[in-house]
Amino acid sequence: MLLRAERVGVAFGGIRALDEVTMSVAAGEVVGLIGPNGAGKTTFIDAVSGFVPATGTIHFGDQQIQGLPAHRRAALGLVRTFQHLELFDDLSLTENVLIGHGRRPGGRQEAAALLYRFGLADHAGAFPPDLSHGQQRLLALARALASRPRLLLLDEPAAGLDSRESAALADPIRAMATGERAVLLIDHDVDLVFSVCDRVYVLEFGRVIAAGGPAEVSASAAVRAAYLGTAGDGADHDGADHDGAGAGVDLDERQSERQEKSP
Numbered sequence: 023m024l025l026r027a028e029r030v031g032v033a034f035g036g037i038r039a040l041d042e043v044t045m046s047v048a049a050g051e052v053v054g055l056i057g058p059n060g061a062g063k064t065t066f067i068d069a070v071s072g073f074v075p076a077t078g079t080i081h082f083g084d085q086q087i088q089g090l091p092a093h094r095r096a097a098l099g100l101v102r103t104f105q106h107l108e109l110f111d112d113l114s115l116t117e118n119v120l121i122g123h124g125r126r127p128g129g130r131q132e133a134a135a136l137l138y139r140f141g142l143a144d145h146a147g148a149f150p151p152d153l154s155h156g157q158q159r160l161l162a163l164a165r166a167l168a169s170r171p172r173l174l175l176l177d178e179p180a181a182g183l184d185s186r187e188s189a190a191l192a193d194p195i196r197a198m199a200t201g202e203r204a205v206l207l208i209d210h211d212v213d214l215v216f217s218v219c220d221r222v223y224v225l226e227f228g229r230v231i232a233a234g235g236p237a238e239v240s241a242s243a244a245v246r247a248a249y250l251g252t253a254g255d256g257a258d259h260d261g262a263d264h265d266g267a268g269a270g271v272d273l274d275e276r277q278s279e280r281q282e283k284s285p
């Protein structure tokens with residue numbers, strides 16, 4: 023396994039954002055992580071990438087990485103994107119990708135190839151504000167790939183996209199998981215997640231409530247209940263700030279809900 027996270031826990035004061043979460047990602051896989059708002063998805067990426075302290079054990083390749091600072095984990099090939107794009111508006115697209123590339127030789131050539139791959143070659147000299155929101159999201163993916171990750175942690179790459187733009191991310195994301203590279207994908211667009219992922223984990227209140235292939239997970243009663251807000255399991259919910267966005271909708275309606283939230 024490329025990533026093995028075992029019994030990972032994160033607490034923010036009295037809020038247990040992650041509780042004994044065990045997950046794995048193998049090389050070549052796209053693995054999805056879904057769950058209602060506040061379920062702990064971003065916290066999991068934070069824990070794996072070293073942005074919050076966590077309990078439990080996390081192995082990346084043959085190395086135990088918990089306790090390592092974020093930059094050391096990134097140097098090992100654990101690269102993340104953020105919900106809010108962190109593009110450099112006053113740098114060209116090529117220069118944005120070069121930032122991801124670092125100091126390895128052949129940067130410009132590789133940046134050009136990546137921009138081409140993401141359909142951005144015609145805009146190489148333009149600046150991020152000149153792009154549509156969908157193109158900006160693609161640029162963030164190109165930049166992340168430029169750092170040659172072994173595991174890409176994608177935090178809501180389809181946020182703010184309409185369903186057509188979001189569906190257009192499926193092939194590029196799939197293509198990222200080749201050979202030794204793998205992708206962990208968080209997104210509220212469950213259509214995207216189910217269409218692109220080999221396996222999917224579902225978090226609710228910081229715990230894994232389902233895991234398996236997309237067909238199995240989408241049919242799971244526990245998952246339906248989590249999204250419908252009818253989970254009557256009596257679990258000691260932790261007072262986390264669940265804003266109810268996951269309640270009262272079914273899996274198929276998540277898409278339209280997400281679009282309504284889009285700018």
Ligand SMILES: Nc1ncnc2c1ncn2[C@@H]1O[C@H](COP(=O)(O)OP(=O)(O)OP(=O)(O)O)[C@@H](O)[C@H]1O
Nearest residue numbers: 034037039058059060061062063064065066262263
């Ligand atoms: N820095 C923080 N300080 C305090 N509480 C936090 C912090 N970050 C996250 N939380 C809480 O931890 C829980 C999990 O949040 P997290 O952002 O990981 O959920 P999520 O599943 O990614 O949600 P969303 O889908 O809304 O992005 C929530 O209750 C949230 O309010």
